[in-house]
Amino acid sequence: xxxxxxxxxxxxxxxxxxxxxxxxxxxxxxxxxxxxxxxxxxxxxxxxxxxxxxxxxxxxxxxxxxxxxxxxxxxxxxxxxxxxxxxxxxxxxxxxxxxxxxxxxxxxxxxxxxxxxxxxxxxxxxxxxxxxxxxxxxxxxxxxxxxxxxxxxxxxxxxxxxxxxxxxxxxxxxxxxxxxxxxxxxxxxxxx
Numbered sequence: 001x002x003x004x005x006x007x008x009x010x011x012x013x014x015x016x017x018x019x020x021x022x023x024x025x026x027x028x029x030x031x032x033x034x035x036x037x038x039x040x041x042x043x044x045x046x047x048x049x050x051x052x053x054x055x056x057x058x059x060x061x062x063x064x065x066x067x068x069x070x071x072x073x074x075x076x077x078x079x080x081x082x083x084x085x086x087x088x089x090x091x092x093x094x095x096x097x098x099x100x101x102x103x104x105x106x107x108x109x110x111x112x113x114x115x116x117x118x119x120x121x122x123x124x125x126x127x128x129x130x131x132x133x134x135x136x137x138x139x140x141x142x143x144x145x146x147x148x149x150x151x152x153x154x155x156x157x158x159x160x161x162x163x164x165x166x167x168x169x170x171x172x173x174x175x176x177x178x179x180x181x182x183x184x185x186x187x188x189x190x191x192x
Contacts, residue, residue: 063118070119071166073110074159080107081157083090114159122169124159126150133157134170143174150174 080103087100111121122134127146130137135151135158143152151171158169 044143064164066117066119067161067164067166070114070117070161073114074167077110077114078109079155080110095150118162119166120160121157122160123154124140124151124169125154126152130173134160134165134168135171135173137173138170139172140175141172148173148174148176 033111084103087103088096091097091100112131114121124131124135129152130149130151138155141152146152150173152174153172155170155172159166
């Protein structure tokens with residue numbers, strides 16, 4: 001004797017045709033689930049973007065908070081360098097020698113403090129390539145010693161704070177054409 005199933009779903013054959021109306025509530029639930037899932041993913045992405053943006057802005061604020069303070073100290077660094085350049089060299093006077101040593105130590109300490117806080121000195125040597133991002137050309141001169149477009153002399157060192165120029169280095173740049181450039185007007189075409 002065969003038993004009858006207790007569950008009504010067991011009686012429905014698998015290949016029995018079902019109407020679309022029977023699946024409509026299920027389709028509506030699936031669509032609503034997909035909509036909520038999409039909204040949740042979008043909100044999670046937006047939260048991540050806000051976190052990244054806030055972290056970047058906080059890092060920028062920390063990195064450049066000392067910029068105005070650093071700019072005010074650049075004059076001190078320049079004055080220390082000028083004092084060292086003006087100091088008498090090879091003096092036998094113990095007082096002068098001690099003063100020069102003290103100035104050198106102070107300058108070294110100041111530059112180390114700059115480095116620790118991300119402020120680096122830019123002092124191009126003769127022959128270094130001119131970089132308009134960190135150098136400011138105050139003059140252009142012909143030169144036989146260095147190739148065109150390179151630094152001839154540095155007047156004032158520049159400084160960069162975390163890759164951002166605080167003050168460009170003031171330099172003289174070798175002119176294109178070098179020392180052998182022709183006199184003005186000597187290349188006029190008179191054959192025309």
